[in-house]
Amino acid sequence: MESALKIITPFVTTHSFFIFPEDLNHTGNLFGGKILAEMDLVAARACRRILYGTKCDGAVTACLERVDFKAPAHLGDIIELNATITDLGRTSIKIKVLVYKETPIGETSMICEAYFTFVALRKGKPKAHQCILITPSTQHLN
Template identity: 40%
Template sequence: MSEKKPCRASLAIKTALVLPPDTNSHGTLFGGKLMAYMDDVAAIAASRHSRREIVTASTDSVDFINPVYKGNTICLEAFVTYTHRTSMEVFVKAVTENIKTSERNICAAAFLTMVALDEKNNPTLVPEVYPETEEEKWLHKGAIKRAEYRRQRRITSKEMVEKFSTELPWLRGD
């Protein structure tokens, strides 16, 4: 695919108010809820870049840096930082804001890998992406190393799951 697009062309932003059903017994946002938000905004960015339906191939580690309290807002920004043939690395940054004090903190950041699909749900080529800002250039520069780490992690994961049975323990008679 000869078309190239800047990172900023895929920018997706999602903002939400953290309500009581979104929080745990500590009054902070459930980690799984934050991860779902991250997956959602990354999918939008990847779809915007590829103009295709996409699937999530992997999520790098998500470290919860600062808590997100009930009543805060959470704003997630995502954009494509690197592309391979059919896959896109998407950077997601989550910022929490205390509406009363205007204090803002990054609460999490992660990379997700998305794969573009054609009409038959097969992986399909995506346009190349190019960085423009210093932040985008820094993220783009480290992408090949992160991709190799993911490839090795996937091999290890496949080896691990081959060791396990799909039967439930109480059905095996253990």
Template identity: 40%
Template sequence: MSQNIAKYSQFVMPDHINVVGTLFGGQMIAWIDLAAAKVAHRLLKGSEVDGAVTRTIEQVEFKEPVYLGDWVNFTAKITSTGTTSIHIEVKAYAEGAKTDPRLACSASLVMVSVKKDKKGKYTKHPHGKKII
């Protein structure tokens, strides 16, 4: 699989449900962040950085409700890179036992590559990767 695409899935359990019986929006955002982290991790393999952290989560759009027992399948794609930044688009598709996959949520994120300095503090550090 390409280093600029990652897939990730979650099953919706009772602890993930809000008071109206659908997936809690904050849970969806946390899963989106994990999907973005996965594709950033894949990109940074072999580089001298220690990892990437979330800088921004933008343009989150909840399109369809997600229910208990649904699978949520995420596709995270790196759209571009800067010196330390990694721009990522994530789409989340919900799929029930009796329903076709539907686009439930989308978001744009920016991750920043970091490296631990001599004092043990993580700071931005060039990742040396290029995707345009």
């Protein structure tokens, strides 16, 4: 018998880091591959929080739909990543990730946006997560 449904209300998962010299590409900008890896990690962390208490034992990245690198970031900037669950399928979990930079003089701006799909697994196979996302637009259904 499947476990009870888990109700998820919107939450933001955050992660941040300082840009060190080894994070730069040859132009002196934050390396795109570094940003992608950090986005994948914050999205994975959001998925993990969803799956606590379910019968799933993990989730994998299935798809990275669109990435917009809107502005560069540089040595010494602080990068903050925010992951938000936007939709839940039977086994899939859609996540929006926004990336911001904070410069050494305190100016902040968004530098990147991407949309991930993760798939919940049990023993390496897709598994229904039994989670339902309640957003302001669906709350009237209760």
